[in-house]
Amino acid sequence: xxxxxxxxxxxxxxxxxxxxxxxxxxxxxxxxxxxxxxxxxxxxxxxxxxxxxxxxxxxxxxxxxxxxxxxxxxxxxxxxxxxxxxxxxxxxxxxxxxxxxxxxxxxxxxxxxxxxxxxxxxxxxxxxxxxxxxxxxxxxxxxxxxxxxxxxxxxxxxxxxxxxxxxxxxxxxxxxxxxxxxxxxxxxxxxxxxxxxxxxxxxxxxxxxxxxxxxxxxxxxxxxxxxxxxxxxxxxxxxxxxxxxxxxxxxxxxxxxxxxxxxxxxxxxxxxxxxxxxxxxxxxxxxxxxxxxxxxxxxxxxxxxxxxxxxxxxxxxxxxxxxxxxxxxxxxxxxxxxxxxxxxxxxxxxx
Numbered sequence: 001x002x003x004x005x006x007x008x009x010x011x012x013x014x015x016x017x018x019x020x021x022x023x024x025x026x027x028x029x030x031x032x033x034x035x036x037x038x039x040x041x042x043x044x045x046x047x048x049x050x051x052x053x054x055x056x057x058x059x060x061x062x063x064x065x066x067x068x069x070x071x072x073x074x075x076x077x078x079x080x081x082x083x084x085x086x087x088x089x090x091x092x093x094x095x096x097x098x099x100x101x102x103x104x105x106x107x108x109x110x111x112x113x114x115x116x117x118x119x120x121x122x123x124x125x126x127x128x129x130x131x132x133x134x135x136x137x138x139x140x141x142x143x144x145x146x147x148x149x150x151x152x153x154x155x156x157x158x159x160x161x162x163x164x165x166x167x168x169x170x171x172x173x174x175x176x177x178x179x180x181x182x183x184x185x186x187x188x189x190x191x192x193x194x195x196x197x198x199x200x201x202x203x204x205x206x207x208x209x210x211x212x213x214x215x216x217x218x219x220x221x222x223x224x225x226x227x228x229x230x231x232x233x234x235x236x237x238x239x240x241x242x243x244x245x246x247x248x249x250x251x252x253x254x255x256x257x258x259x260x261x262x263x264x265x266x267x268x269x270x271x272x273x274x275x276x277x278x279x280x281x282x283x284x285x286x287x288x289x290x291x292x293x294x295x296x297x298x299x300x301x302x303x304x305x306x307x308x309x310x311x312x313x314x315x316x317x318x319x320x321x322x323x324x325x326x327x328x329x330x331x332x333x334x335x336x337x338x339x340x341x342x343x344x345x346x347x348x349x350x351x
Contacts, residue, residue: 044074044081048088055107056092056100063103063110071111082116089113090138108139121147126159133159137166145170157183165192175202178219179210185218194225204230209238217247224253228260236263243273252281259288267292271300283316290320298324302332 051070055063075081086108093104108114113135120132121144129151136144148170151163160183168175185193196202204226205211211223212235220242227235240263242254258266270285277285289297301321308314321329 041080041084045084045088047074048085052088052092052107056096056103063107067107067110079116082111082113085111086113086116086135090135093138105139105141108141114141114144117141118144118147121151126154126156129159130162133162133166137162137169140170142170142172145172161186161189165189165196168193168196169200174205176205176207178222179205179207179214181219182216183218184216185222190218190222190225193222194229197226197229204232208232209235212238212242217250220245220247220250221253224250224257228257231261233261233263236261236265239263240266240269243269248278248281251277252284255281255284255288259291262292264292264294267294267297271296274300274304279310279312282310282313286313286316286320290323293320293324298328302328 055066074085076085089104089108089111093101117132117135120135121129123129123132133148133151135141136148145167148163148166151159152167154160154163164181164183164185205223208223208226211226212220214220214223224239224242226232227239239254239257243251243266245251245254255270258270267289270289274282274285286301289301298321301317301324305314305317305321308317318329
Protein backbone atom coordinates (compact mmCIF):
# COMPACT_ATOMS: atom_id res chain seq x y z
CA UNK A 1 0.00 0.00 0.00
CA UNK A 2 2.85 2.35 0.85
CA UNK A 3 4.48 1.61 -2.48
CA UNK A 4 1.25 2.47 -4.34
CA UNK A 5 0.94 5.78 -2.47
CA UNK A 6 4.55 6.56 -3.31
CA UNK A 7 3.98 6.01 -7.05
CA UNK A 8 0.62 7.78 -6.96
CA UNK A 9 2.04 10.93 -5.35
CA UNK A 10 5.37 11.05 -7.16
CA UNK A 11 4.52 9.78 -10.65
CA UNK A 12 0.84 9.21 -11.50
CA UNK A 13 -0.64 12.48 -10.21
CA UNK A 14 2.14 14.68 -11.68
CA UNK A 15 1.77 12.84 -15.04
CA UNK A 16 -1.99 13.40 -15.07
CA UNK A 17 -1.51 17.09 -14.23
CA UNK A 18 1.03 17.47 -17.04
CA UNK A 19 -1.29 15.69 -19.52
CA UNK A 20 -4.18 17.94 -18.46
CA UNK A 21 -2.05 21.06 -18.89
CA UNK A 22 -0.91 19.88 -22.35
CA UNK A 23 -4.52 19.19 -23.43
CA UNK A 24 -5.63 22.64 -22.24
CA UNK A 25 -2.72 24.35 -23.99
CA UNK A 26 -3.32 22.44 -27.25
CA UNK A 27 -7.06 23.17 -27.14
CA UNK A 28 -6.51 26.87 -26.54
CA UNK A 29 -3.84 26.98 -29.26
CA UNK A 30 -6.11 25.23 -31.74
CA UNK A 31 -8.90 27.67 -30.96
CA UNK A 32 -6.58 30.64 -31.38
CA UNK A 33 -5.29 29.25 -34.69
CA UNK A 34 -8.84 28.54 -35.86
CA UNK A 35 -9.93 32.11 -35.16
CA UNK A 36 -6.79 33.46 -36.76
CA UNK A 37 -7.25 31.32 -39.89
CA UNK A 38 -10.93 32.24 -40.00
CA UNK A 39 -10.16 35.95 -39.96
CA UNK A 40 -7.24 35.48 -42.34
CA UNK A 41 -9.35 33.61 -44.89
CA UNK A 42 -12.14 36.15 -44.52
CA UNK A 43 -9.71 38.93 -45.34
CA UNK A 44 -8.43 36.97 -48.36
CA UNK A 45 -12.00 36.42 -49.54
CA UNK A 46 -12.76 40.13 -49.25
CA UNK A 47 -9.61 40.92 -51.23
CA UNK A 48 -10.59 38.39 -53.93
CA UNK A 49 -14.14 39.74 -54.18
CA UNK A 50 -12.91 43.33 -54.43
CA UNK A 51 -10.40 42.41 -57.13
CA UNK A 52 -12.90 40.41 -59.20
CA UNK A 53 -15.50 43.15 -58.97
CA UNK A 54 -13.00 45.76 -60.07
CA UNK A 55 -11.81 43.50 -62.87
CA UNK A 56 -15.35 42.89 -64.05
CA UNK A 57 -16.60 46.45 -63.97
CA UNK A 58 -13.59 48.20 -65.46
CA UNK A 59 -12.42 48.15 -69.04
CA UNK A 60 -9.67 45.59 -68.84
CA UNK A 61 -8.69 43.32 -71.68
CA UNK A 62 -5.29 42.42 -70.28
CA UNK A 63 -6.60 40.01 -67.65
CA UNK A 64 -3.50 37.84 -67.74
CA UNK A 65 -1.06 40.41 -66.32
CA UNK A 66 -3.44 41.83 -63.73
CA UNK A 67 -4.39 38.38 -62.52
CA UNK A 68 -0.77 37.26 -62.50
CA UNK A 69 0.10 40.20 -60.23
CA UNK A 70 -2.88 39.52 -57.99
CA UNK A 71 -1.94 35.88 -57.49
CA UNK A 72 1.23 37.08 -55.75
CA UNK A 73 -0.87 38.97 -53.20
CA UNK A 74 -2.77 35.88 -52.02
CA UNK A 75 -1.72 32.29 -51.18
CA UNK A 76 -2.88 31.12 -54.58
CA UNK A 77 -0.82 27.94 -54.45
CA UNK A 78 -3.12 26.57 -51.72
CA UNK A 79 -6.07 24.42 -52.76
CA UNK A 80 -8.36 26.28 -50.36
CA UNK A 81 -7.42 29.57 -52.00
CA UNK A 82 -8.12 28.28 -55.51
CA UNK A 83 -11.42 26.92 -54.25
CA UNK A 84 -12.22 30.32 -52.73
CA UNK A 85 -11.42 32.18 -55.97
CA UNK A 86 -13.59 29.75 -57.93
CA UNK A 87 -16.42 30.19 -55.43
CA UNK A 88 -16.21 33.99 -55.71
CA UNK A 89 -16.26 33.83 -59.52
CA UNK A 90 -19.32 31.55 -59.43
CA UNK A 91 -21.10 33.92 -57.03
CA UNK A 92 -20.51 36.78 -59.46
CA UNK A 93 -21.84 34.66 -62.31
CA UNK A 94 -24.98 33.76 -60.41
CA UNK A 95 -25.71 37.17 -58.88
CA UNK A 96 -24.98 39.46 -61.82
CA UNK A 97 -27.00 39.37 -65.01
CA UNK A 98 -26.62 40.86 -68.46
CA UNK A 99 -23.72 41.49 -70.79
CA UNK A 100 -21.44 42.50 -67.92
CA UNK A 101 -21.03 38.78 -67.09
CA UNK A 102 -19.48 38.03 -70.50
CA UNK A 103 -15.83 38.30 -69.31
CA UNK A 104 -16.34 35.96 -66.34
CA UNK A 105 -15.34 32.85 -68.28
CA UNK A 106 -12.19 34.62 -69.52
CA UNK A 107 -11.34 35.57 -65.93
CA UNK A 108 -11.87 31.95 -64.83
CA UNK A 109 -9.53 30.71 -67.56
CA UNK A 110 -6.97 33.47 -66.95
CA UNK A 111 -6.69 32.24 -63.36
CA UNK A 112 -6.10 28.76 -64.78
CA UNK A 113 -8.98 27.48 -62.68
CA UNK A 114 -10.25 25.17 -65.42
CA UNK A 115 -7.31 22.94 -64.49
CA UNK A 116 -8.33 23.09 -60.82
CA UNK A 117 -11.91 22.08 -61.73
CA UNK A 118 -10.61 19.32 -63.99
CA UNK A 119 -8.50 18.00 -61.13
CA UNK A 120 -11.64 17.84 -58.98
CA UNK A 121 -13.50 15.94 -61.70
CA UNK A 122 -10.70 13.39 -61.90
CA UNK A 123 -10.75 12.87 -58.13
CA UNK A 124 -11.77 9.32 -57.12
CA UNK A 125 -14.51 10.58 -54.76
CA UNK A 126 -17.82 11.13 -56.55
CA UNK A 127 -18.90 14.18 -54.52
CA UNK A 128 -15.61 15.93 -55.36
CA UNK A 129 -16.22 15.11 -59.04
CA UNK A 130 -19.65 16.76 -58.74
CA UNK A 131 -18.03 19.99 -57.55
CA UNK A 132 -15.78 20.17 -60.60
CA UNK A 133 -18.67 19.37 -62.94
CA UNK A 134 -20.71 22.09 -61.28
CA UNK A 135 -17.91 24.60 -61.95
CA UNK A 136 -17.91 23.75 -65.66
CA UNK A 137 -21.70 23.94 -65.84
CA UNK A 138 -22.22 27.26 -64.07
CA UNK A 139 -19.31 28.98 -65.77
CA UNK A 140 -20.30 27.52 -69.15
CA UNK A 141 -16.86 26.11 -69.83
CA UNK A 142 -17.72 24.35 -73.09
CA UNK A 143 -14.21 22.92 -73.51
CA UNK A 144 -15.05 20.61 -70.59
CA UNK A 145 -17.91 18.96 -72.47
CA UNK A 146 -15.98 15.81 -73.42
CA UNK A 147 -14.72 15.24 -69.87
CA UNK A 148 -18.20 15.66 -68.38
CA UNK A 149 -19.73 13.29 -70.95
CA UNK A 150 -17.68 10.39 -69.56
CA UNK A 151 -19.73 10.42 -66.37
CA UNK A 152 -23.16 10.27 -68.00
CA UNK A 153 -22.99 6.48 -67.69
CA UNK A 154 -21.52 6.39 -64.19
CA UNK A 155 -22.97 3.88 -61.75
CA UNK A 156 -23.45 6.57 -59.09
CA UNK A 157 -26.90 8.12 -59.82
CA UNK A 158 -26.08 11.51 -58.25
CA UNK A 159 -22.87 11.91 -60.25
CA UNK A 160 -24.64 10.68 -63.39
CA UNK A 161 -27.44 13.19 -62.88
CA UNK A 162 -24.99 16.06 -62.41
CA UNK A 163 -23.06 15.05 -65.53
CA UNK A 164 -26.28 14.73 -67.54
CA UNK A 165 -27.44 18.27 -66.78
CA UNK A 166 -23.94 19.73 -67.14
CA UNK A 167 -23.42 18.08 -70.52
CA UNK A 168 -26.72 19.42 -71.88
CA UNK A 169 -25.77 22.83 -70.53
CA UNK A 170 -22.34 22.74 -72.19
CA UNK A 171 -22.99 20.98 -75.46
CA UNK A 172 -23.23 22.89 -78.70
CA UNK A 173 -24.71 19.86 -80.42
CA UNK A 174 -28.35 19.03 -81.03
CA UNK A 175 -30.13 16.94 -78.45
CA UNK A 176 -31.16 14.17 -80.86
CA UNK A 177 -28.83 11.75 -79.02
CA UNK A 178 -31.08 11.78 -75.96
CA UNK A 179 -33.61 9.49 -77.64
CA UNK A 180 -31.35 6.57 -76.63
CA UNK A 181 -30.62 7.78 -73.09
CA UNK A 182 -31.30 4.71 -70.88
CA UNK A 183 -31.49 6.15 -67.37
CA UNK A 184 -34.40 7.55 -65.40
CA UNK A 185 -34.48 11.34 -65.26
CA UNK A 186 -35.75 12.83 -62.00
CA UNK A 187 -38.47 15.47 -61.94
CA UNK A 188 -35.92 18.06 -60.83
CA UNK A 189 -33.67 17.20 -63.78
CA UNK A 190 -36.63 17.36 -66.15
CA UNK A 191 -37.31 20.89 -64.97
CA UNK A 192 -33.62 21.76 -65.35
CA UNK A 193 -33.62 20.47 -68.93
CA UNK A 194 -36.71 22.53 -69.77
CA UNK A 195 -35.08 25.57 -68.19
CA UNK A 196 -31.99 25.00 -70.34
CA UNK A 197 -34.24 24.61 -73.36
CA UNK A 198 -35.78 27.99 -72.59
CA UNK A 199 -32.41 29.72 -72.18
CA UNK A 200 -30.35 27.99 -74.86
CA UNK A 201 -33.12 27.73 -77.47
CA UNK A 202 -32.23 24.21 -78.58
CA UNK A 203 -33.90 23.32 -81.89
CA UNK A 204 -36.55 20.63 -81.64
CA UNK A 205 -34.88 17.24 -82.19
CA UNK A 206 -35.33 15.94 -85.72
CA UNK A 207 -36.02 12.50 -84.27
CA UNK A 208 -38.71 13.69 -81.84
CA UNK A 209 -40.84 10.69 -82.85
CA UNK A 210 -38.07 8.44 -81.48
CA UNK A 211 -38.30 10.37 -78.21
CA UNK A 212 -42.02 9.90 -77.71
CA UNK A 213 -41.82 6.21 -78.67
CA UNK A 214 -38.69 5.47 -76.62
CA UNK A 215 -38.51 2.69 -74.05
CA UNK A 216 -37.39 5.14 -71.38
CA UNK A 217 -40.51 6.86 -69.90
CA UNK A 218 -38.38 9.84 -68.83
CA UNK A 219 -37.38 10.50 -72.46
CA UNK A 220 -40.97 10.07 -73.63
CA UNK A 221 -42.06 12.65 -71.07
CA UNK A 222 -39.32 15.07 -72.15
CA UNK A 223 -40.25 14.54 -75.81
CA UNK A 224 -43.87 15.42 -75.08
CA UNK A 225 -42.78 18.58 -73.26
CA UNK A 226 -40.56 19.53 -76.18
CA UNK A 227 -43.56 19.17 -78.50
CA UNK A 228 -45.60 21.48 -76.30
CA UNK A 229 -42.78 24.02 -76.02
CA UNK A 230 -42.40 24.22 -79.80
CA UNK A 231 -46.14 23.86 -80.47
CA UNK A 232 -45.16 20.89 -82.62
CA UNK A 233 -48.19 18.93 -83.88
CA UNK A 234 -46.69 16.97 -86.78
CA UNK A 235 -46.59 13.83 -84.62
CA UNK A 236 -50.07 14.33 -83.17
CA UNK A 237 -51.21 10.84 -84.26
CA UNK A 238 -48.27 9.27 -82.40
CA UNK A 239 -49.13 11.42 -79.42
CA UNK A 240 -52.74 10.23 -79.42
CA UNK A 241 -51.58 6.60 -79.50
CA UNK A 242 -49.74 7.24 -76.24
CA UNK A 243 -53.11 7.58 -74.50
CA UNK A 244 -53.04 3.77 -74.51
CA UNK A 245 -49.58 3.57 -72.94
CA UNK A 246 -49.19 1.32 -69.91
CA UNK A 247 -47.41 4.07 -67.97
CA UNK A 248 -49.92 6.20 -66.08
CA UNK A 249 -47.49 9.13 -65.87
CA UNK A 250 -47.07 9.20 -69.67
CA UNK A 251 -50.83 9.16 -70.26
CA UNK A 252 -51.25 12.11 -67.91
CA UNK A 253 -48.46 14.01 -69.68
CA UNK A 254 -50.19 13.37 -73.03
CA UNK A 255 -53.53 14.58 -71.68
CA UNK A 256 -51.92 17.82 -70.53
CA UNK A 257 -50.10 18.19 -73.87
CA UNK A 258 -53.35 17.79 -75.83
CA UNK A 259 -54.73 20.74 -73.88
CA UNK A 260 -51.64 22.90 -74.46
CA UNK A 261 -51.53 22.04 -78.17
CA UNK A 262 -55.29 22.61 -78.65
CA UNK A 263 -55.74 19.26 -80.41
CA UNK A 264 -59.52 19.31 -80.74
CA UNK A 265 -59.54 15.93 -82.52
CA UNK A 266 -58.54 14.32 -79.22
CA UNK A 267 -61.94 15.04 -77.64
CA UNK A 268 -63.70 11.73 -78.53
CA UNK A 269 -60.64 9.69 -77.53
CA UNK A 270 -60.46 11.39 -74.12
CA UNK A 271 -64.15 10.74 -73.55
CA UNK A 272 -63.69 7.07 -74.47
CA UNK A 273 -60.81 6.45 -72.07
CA UNK A 274 -62.24 8.52 -69.21
CA UNK A 275 -63.96 5.63 -67.42
CA UNK A 276 -60.83 3.47 -67.33
CA UNK A 277 -58.50 6.17 -66.00
CA UNK A 278 -57.36 6.84 -62.44
CA UNK A 279 -58.69 9.83 -60.51
CA UNK A 280 -55.78 12.17 -61.28
CA UNK A 281 -55.98 11.41 -64.98
CA UNK A 282 -59.75 11.85 -64.96
CA UNK A 283 -59.28 15.31 -63.49
CA UNK A 284 -56.65 16.07 -66.15
CA UNK A 285 -59.05 14.91 -68.89
CA UNK A 286 -61.80 17.16 -67.58
CA UNK A 287 -59.40 20.10 -67.48
CA UNK A 288 -58.40 19.38 -71.09
CA UNK A 289 -62.01 19.04 -72.21
CA UNK A 290 -62.64 22.49 -70.72
CA UNK A 291 -60.24 23.79 -73.38
CA UNK A 292 -60.92 21.59 -76.43
CA UNK A 293 -64.42 20.31 -75.64
CA UNK A 294 -67.54 20.79 -77.75
CA UNK A 295 -71.20 19.89 -77.42
CA UNK A 296 -70.13 16.27 -77.23
CA UNK A 297 -68.22 17.03 -74.02
CA UNK A 298 -71.20 18.87 -72.57
CA UNK A 299 -73.46 15.84 -73.11
CA UNK A 300 -70.79 13.54 -71.66
CA UNK A 301 -70.31 15.65 -68.53
CA UNK A 302 -74.08 16.02 -68.05
CA UNK A 303 -74.39 12.24 -67.98
CA UNK A 304 -71.35 11.88 -65.73
CA UNK A 305 -72.66 14.37 -63.17
CA UNK A 306 -75.85 12.34 -62.76
CA UNK A 307 -73.92 9.20 -61.83
CA UNK A 308 -70.62 10.43 -60.35
CA UNK A 309 -69.90 9.74 -56.71
CA UNK A 310 -66.33 10.96 -56.49
CA UNK A 311 -66.28 14.50 -55.04
CA UNK A 312 -62.98 15.51 -56.69
CA UNK A 313 -64.04 14.55 -60.23
CA UNK A 314 -67.56 15.91 -59.69
CA UNK A 315 -66.13 19.28 -58.66
CA UNK A 316 -63.87 19.33 -61.75
CA UNK A 317 -66.74 18.23 -63.98
CA UNK A 318 -68.88 21.15 -62.78
CA UNK A 319 -65.97 23.53 -63.34
CA UNK A 320 -65.47 22.14 -66.88
CA UNK A 321 -69.17 22.38 -67.74
CA UNK A 322 -69.31 25.91 -66.39
CA UNK A 323 -66.36 26.81 -68.62
CA UNK A 324 -67.89 25.21 -71.72
CA UNK A 325 -71.43 26.50 -71.26
CA UNK A 326 -72.41 28.28 -68.07
CA UNK A 327 -76.02 28.68 -69.21
CA UNK A 328 -76.35 24.93 -69.73
CA UNK A 329 -75.37 24.37 -66.13
CA UNK A 330 -77.96 26.89 -64.95
CA UNK A 331 -80.86 25.51 -66.97
CA UNK A 332 -80.28 21.76 -66.57
CA UNK A 333 -79.45 21.42 -62.88
CA UNK A 334 -82.01 23.71 -61.27
CA UNK A 335 -83.33 20.98 -58.95
CA UNK A 336 -79.99 19.39 -58.17
CA UNK A 337 -78.97 21.16 -54.97
CA UNK A 338 -75.63 19.35 -54.76
CA UNK A 339 -74.61 20.59 -58.20
CA UNK A 340 -75.84 24.09 -57.39
CA UNK A 341 -73.75 24.03 -54.23
CA UNK A 342 -70.69 22.80 -56.15
CA UNK A 343 -71.18 25.52 -58.75
CA UNK A 344 -71.22 28.17 -56.01
CA UNK A 345 -67.99 26.69 -54.70
CA UNK A 346 -66.49 26.83 -58.21
CA UNK A 347 -67.38 30.50 -58.44
CA UNK A 348 -66.20 31.21 -54.91
CA UNK A 349 -63.91 28.73 -53.16
CA UNK A 350 -64.97 30.07 -49.73
CA UNK A 351 -68.59 28.99 -50.19
